[in-house]
Amino acid sequence: MSIRTNQNWRGNALPRLQDEGPDVFPGSPLAVIGLWVFALRERFKHNVAYPLPWMWEHELRPDEQEDSHPDGHPRKIHIESAYNTEKPVRNYRPYIVVGKGGGSTTADKVSVNNFVGRNQYTGKKAYHCYATMPMLLECGAESSGASSTIGDTVFDFVLATREIFRTDFGLHEITSPVMSDTIPKEDDKEIWITNVQFQVQYDKRWATEPIAPVLREIGLAIRGRQNVSQTFVDIALRDGDD
């Protein structure tokens, strides 16, 4: 797997995708979706050893010689996250869209009130649970056979790589995929859809800290200083000795 991540990330058990936007933090649903978008693009990249009738490329313009043949000029496949309206591509087929679907993201308790520990001096409390997120990979194509075959490929990929994903990306659990029937829908023409669904479970950790001990610490720090203004700056920027 050649998905590039920030291996030095220590703020969470989950790694961070390289070049990920600063607003997307590891473990959030958008980050998990990104993981499978990149993984499926890798799976459908042109591979001489294991050619497919579809090929992912950064550029979607069809080849002049396109013949949908694995050993010739395969049809390019569009792989994207769901509801990405910023992209200029419209109604492209075949496609795989990766999104949250088939349910809601839930926070599942594994201990009473999610509580796992407390610092007696500061009053800080630590919590933990597992977040369970449904994943939906929608495989669309112009013919039912093509949609079904792409769905099969995606289904097998998720099934075969779930253990690798689980360990490499710090996910707690990836359930076995479920593939839906291949059904038609109407866009500009009849399009066939096969859905592959599974659930991802990952760690959620957080802490709360009482405000009174924090204020007391600040008061103590200020009383010992000559330059009060600088002390506030240091506290705010977290670069002072205290």
Next chain:
Amino acid sequence: MPVPTSQTIWKHDSPPKKGLFRVEITRTTALWPRKVYVQWIVREPKNPSGHLFSVYRSGSAEGPWEELLKDAADTYYLLDNNFPAPEDRTSPGLFSLRRTIYYKVVVTHTEDGTAETIKKLEADLPRRQRGIVRKLRRDAAVALKKGSGTEVAILKRKWWGEPCEECKSAVGQSTRGHCKECNGTGIVHGYWDPVYGFATRSATPVNVATENQGNVESHQVEVKMLDIPEVERYDILVFLRDNERYIVNQVVPTEIHTVNVHQELAVSELSRSSREYAIKVDPWRDPEWF
């Protein structure tokens, strides 16, 4: 090589020219869902017998043609019962509510010469009503050619034929929506040869909906065209001037005494990534005229 009396089927509806040796299909009657009865007659023959007839069948007025009868002497009807509708779609069936089948009859004679004609499977009319239908068809054709219409190519989808060896699955579905052999239909080439004509389309907005796939566009328009060829759902209309291609969703035929006069269609503009844009048509073709 026979000299055709017409380049298109609707020239057949023109009044016969006196003194010209010709053949005319006088009846095509379906005996649903098993057989079609086809009957023809020769006009202005110089000899009473010795005519050899060949009969062909196609899904489009432009062919390609499948031979049903070859050089049969002095035969004036054919009971076409070759509608087995096999699971592999290699032969046609008569189960669809809107199945268009064209027959071509070619007559040859050592002295009279040769002639041919084309007629689709439809009801027959008495001479007077046939004249009314022809007048309405011609008026519609004039209105489209001289007025509101533009040149179109009609690609009729194949529902039977040679199976695609590249991508057809064992159960008959194409496994590649963009297969270059069958264009995602499972039948080689996927469409009959294009028929050229005139049509007009309405102006409607392009709708954009946000779906899983992102922004998805749809553009439904209404099209008026002649009844030739008779189109069905999934057939393709190519407007030659701008090369925009539309797929037929609904057909409302305007009829007089069960015979089509013209057609009003609900069509949807195909996405630019659709395979149907790879099917070749002649953009400079001037449709034939009465």
